[in-house]
Amino acid sequence: MDDLRNYIGGQFLTHSGGQWMDNPEPATGSHICRIPLSDASDVDAAVDAARGAQPAWGALSHSERADWLDRIADALEARYEEIAALESRDTGKPISLAREVDAHRS
Structure with missing residues (x-):
């Protein structure tokens, strides 16, 4: 980066x-x-x-907004490992903790 x-x-x-x-x-x-x-x-x-x-x-209708939010969630989920690795690198926490806590929350 x-x-x-x-x-x-x-x-x-x-x-x-x-x-x-x-x-x-x-x-x-x-x-x-x-x-x-x-x-x-x-x-x-x-x-x-x-x-x-x-x-x-x-x-937008509620359904259309929900569809957008689902797409955003899918995009974040597709990058789950990358998010966990970056969080681990950024904070110094173990990758297992970054996966369990932070990547899940993104």
Whole structure:
């Protein structure tokens, strides 16, 4: 992984603040990625995008919204091992615990 980006309005965007936080792997100290230190303008952009998307989401039927959420859940489940491995690497916890607790919750 390299630099993470903010996901706003369906796009990965560079944050406004320009500052980053390094994210080292606890077990080795090696570099995992850099995390953007977003500022208020990034938050405002995310809120504006969410407000802009809400009418279309709200116009969907309960069944259509459930279908979208099922697709998201399926996509996360398909990446279960990857999520567990990344969580283990990010926090230093055993992979078995990351699988049982964190990957299940994603």
